[in-house]
Amino acid sequence: MKTSSFNKHEYYFNRDLSWIEFNRRVLEEALDESLPLLERVKFLSIFCTNLDEFYMIRVSGLIEQINAGINTVGIDGLTPQETLLQISVEVQKLCKIFMNYYQNQILKELKDAGIEILNYSNIQEDEIKILRHFYHKEIFPTLTPLAFDPGRPFPHISNLSLNIAVSIERQTGEQHFARVKVPQNLPRFININEIKGKYNSTGKSSGNIRLIYIEQVIQNNLDTLFPKMNVLDSYVFRVTRDTDIEIQEDEADDLLKVIEENIKQRRFGAVVRLEIENEIPPQMLSLLKKNLEISDANIQILNGPIGLGDLMFLYALPMPHLKFKPFQPVIPKLFEENEDIFTAIKKHDILLSHPYHSFLPVIELIKRAAEDPNVLAIKQTLYRVGNNSPIVESLIEAAENGKQVAVLVELKARFDEENNIQWARRLEKVGVHVVYGLIGLKTHCKVTLIIRKEREGLVRYVHLATGNYNIVTTKQYTDLGLFTCNENIADDTTELFNFLTGYSEQDYYKELLVAPINMRKRLVELIEEEIESNKKYGNGRIIIKVNSITDPEMIKTLYRASCEGVKVDLLVRGICMLKPGIKNVSENIRVLSIVGRFLEHARVFYFFNNGNSKIFLGSADLMERNLNRRVEIIFPIKSTLIKNYILRNIIELQLNDNVNARILKSDGKYEFVNSSNGDNLIDSQELQIDIAKDVICWEQVEQMTKV
Numbered sequence: 001m002k003t004s005s006f007n008k009h010e011y012y013f014n015r016d017l018s019w020i021e022f023n024r025r026v027l028e029e030a031l032d033e034s035l036p037l038l039e040r041v042k043f044l045s046i047f048c049t050n051l052d053e054f055y056m057i058r059v060s061g062l063i064e065q066i067n068a069g070i071n072t073v074g075i076d077g078l079t080p081q082e083t084l085l086q087i088s089v090e091v092q093k094l095c096k097i098f099m100n101y102y103q104n105q106i107l108k109e110l111k112d113a114g115i116e117i118l119n120y121s122n123i124q125e126d127e128i129k130i131l132r133h134f135y136h137k138e139i140f141p142t143l144t145p146l147a148f149d150p151g152r153p154f155p156h157i158s159n160l161s162l163n164i165a166v167s168i169e170r171q172t173g174e175q176h177f178a179r180v181k182v183p184q185n186l187p188r189f190i191n192i193n194e195i196k197g198k199y200n201s202t203g204k205s206s207g208n209i210r211l212i213y214i215e216q217v218i219q220n221n222l223d224t225l226f227p228k229m230n231v232l233d234s235y236v237f238r239v240t241r242d243t244d245i246e247i248q249e250d251e252a253d254d255l256l257k258v259i260e261e262n263i264k265q266r267r268f269g270a271v272v273r274l275e276i277e278n279e280i281p282p283q284m285l286s287l288l289k290k291n292l293e294i295s296d297a298n299i300q301i302l303n304g305p306i307g308l309g310d311l312m313f314l315y316a317l318p319m320p321h322l323k324f325k326p327f328q329p330v331i332p333k334l335f336e337e338n339e340d341i342f343t344a345i346k347k348h349d350i351l352l353s354h355p356y357h358s359f360l361p362v363i364e365l366i367k368r369a370a371e372d373p374n375v376l377a378i379k380q381t382l383y384r385v386g387n388n389s390p391i392v393e394s395l396i397e398a399a400e401n402g403k404q405v406a407v408l409v410e411l412k413a414r415f416d417e418e419n420n421i422q423w424a425r426r427l428e429k430v431g432v433h434v435v436y437g438l439i440g441l442k443t444h445c446k447v448t449l450i451i452r453k454e455r456e457g458l459v460r461y462v463h464l465a466t467g468n469y470n471i472v473t474t475k476q477y478t479d480l481g482l483f484t485c486n487e488n489i490a491d492d493t494t495e496l497f498n499f500l501t502g503y504s505e506q507d508y509y510k511e512l513l514v515a516p517i518n519m520r521k522r523l524v525e526l527i528e529e530e531i532e533s534n535k536k537y538g539n540g541r542i543i544i545k546v547n548s549i550t551d552p553e554m555i556k557t558l559y560r561a562s563c564e565g566v567k568v569d570l571l572v573r574g575i576c577m578l579k580p581g582i583k584n585v586s587e588n589i590r591v592l593s594i595v596g597r598f599l600e601h602a603r604v605f606y607f608f609n610n611g612n613s614k615i616f617l618g619s620a621d622l623m624e625r626n627l628n629r630r631v632e633i634i635f636p637i638k639s640t641l642i643k644n645y646i647l648r649n650i651i652e653l654q655l656n657d658n659v660n661a662r663i664l665k666s667d668g669k670y671e672f673v674n675s676s677n678g679d680n681l682i683d684s685q686e687l688q689i690d691i692a693k694d695v696i697c698w699e700q701v702e703q704m705t706k707v
Helices: 015-031 037-067 080-112 125-142 192-198 214-219 255-266 282-292 308-315 341-347 360-371 390-400 417-429 487-501 519-537 552-563 624-628 640-655 684-694 698-706
Strands: 115-118 146-148 162-169 175-181 189-191 209-213 230-241 271-276 299-301 350-354 375-382 404-409 433-435 446-454 457-465 477-484 513-515 541-546 567-572 589-594 603-607 614-618 630-636 661-664 670-672
Touching: 015 037, 015 080, 015 670, 037 080, 037 230, 037 271, 037 308, 080 115, 080 299, 125 192, 125 214, 162 214, 162 282, 189 192, 189 214, 189 308, 192 209, 209 214, 214 230, 230 282, 271 282, 341 360, 341 457, 341 477, 350 360, 350 640, 360 375, 360 390, 360 446, 360 457, 360 477, 375 390, 375 487, 390 404, 390 417, 404 417, 404 487, 417 433, 433 487, 446 487, 457 487, 477 640, 487 513, 487 630, 513 519, 513 624, 519 541, 519 552, 519 603, 519 624, 519 630, 541 640, 552 567, 552 589, 567 640, 589 640, 603 640, 614 640, 624 630, 640 684
Parallel strands: 115 209, 271 299, 375 404, 404 433, 541 567, 567 589
Antiparallel strands: 146 175, 162 175, 162 230, 189 209, 230 271, 350 477, 375 446, 446 457, 457 477, 513 630, 541 603, 589 661, 603 614, 614 630, 661 670
């Protein structure tokens, strides 16, 4: 069948509604009472911050389309207007579930566990006095009440800030509106017991951690901001703005300065969501709607506190008994068995599976390269590196030690632009050759190339990964990284850096699949090869593990493979526009999603190839942006040993997961995979912790893969 046979709208899920289903799965983790309490609180926080970003990027884009009069029907059959209406309905449902669970279940469990989150009306009289004292000392000086009247314009409401709308009355009976911004540089939760200790309160303490929302403290002391006036009432609200930066790169003389200016403009993006803590008077709601220029469809009225991404504060409390049992990431013994990391990599390819394996060997490689007098050059791509990056510090040291250092710092990494600008400037100051990215393309690949002078000549050491060079996220995300000295891969990596830093138009790569150059073409060829193999031998099988699948052409190609009898298993954490289980279209496709303790982030591509399997790892999802508008790489695993390890201890383990895995149904809903034997529970993430502990040397890896 030709891919053009799969153009019917009913063959595709809507991208944004599929994302909402992903966030529903995140919320379901919070609802799972088998998880430790603070882990559930963490998932509540993630649900909220996910929703914030969704509105800032995706919903804002839909609103822009609607305002521009675009009414085009997508491949799923929905217009932007229809999509936005369905989003509003589904989000309201989820927010209702969220708030009901938080108010009626989580707060009670937290109290039972020794963490009380109080409303102001429930605190003791002595605590009210000490909070008022604290307010005067540490909050009041930071507050700036802003009036709204003919002489004073409606104040700017910054993105994701908490605000208090205040209704006040003069002695003459005139009523007015004022806004008080809750300082974003103060903690959202105030620890009453800590304040008592700080100000030597003599009041009794319950022994629990007693917390109160900072906005409630401000609301109950508003009289200090409006002396000799009557504070009638106050309401907490929050806005979400369009933060998607549009950069005309081809017109930019200095990309760094252009991005800096665009970041500043983010705070003035159009309002795309208004959250209100509870029902407010129609007159005040009308005032907010008019001045924020927002429609009813994008107003969320919540029966409880808003902006609860701040619940992550609770997860930081030192209460390990309320969290998952901690584990120590393993450093494979094979690194210790060799005199240095370069010797270990020269002997054989090495795979690290994070967070089960420690990220320290990656840090050590860059550190040793910076110090080693035999290392001549280091080249690396940086996308999201975080704060206090040991990787960047080593690159700076390398430059100071006289080595040639070239780094592509992707300034367009969304919400990391400011951090990356700072790192780029630090690197440039010490003489590092810094490239900001390519015009029209975002560089998302994770690559390091080290050139070292050795007895036999120059040797190139390569590290390729599915995740960022970020020491924080490597403890939270599942990712895979490969160390290799393979000559063909080293040749391709050299060509890749020439493309990134120079004017190379190389379109041939021996081993690497590089977007936007040859990745789409090669992936289609690999699927086509599996179709042909299935025709000959009847055993075609494809397994793909990615974050998202939205690219129509790749979906159509997978549909064709299914129609030709190839068994297709897809592990898709987030968005999946492909619809499984359609008769004569996708009957041979199964879609699983794992949302668990760690964020599944690795991308794996497996083709059975009649027993001569091909496995690739990479940074790219099956999305148009990854295949067309980003520099991505997918790299082959050449070692049979590592292939077997990935297949047995990662892929097949996840395909058999019956604890965290959910299966996608043809109606777009997900159901947990039920275990046929309740005693044989397979939690793929927990088992990978055990596997990492057990694998202490390379020989054991070999034995495990033979089982």
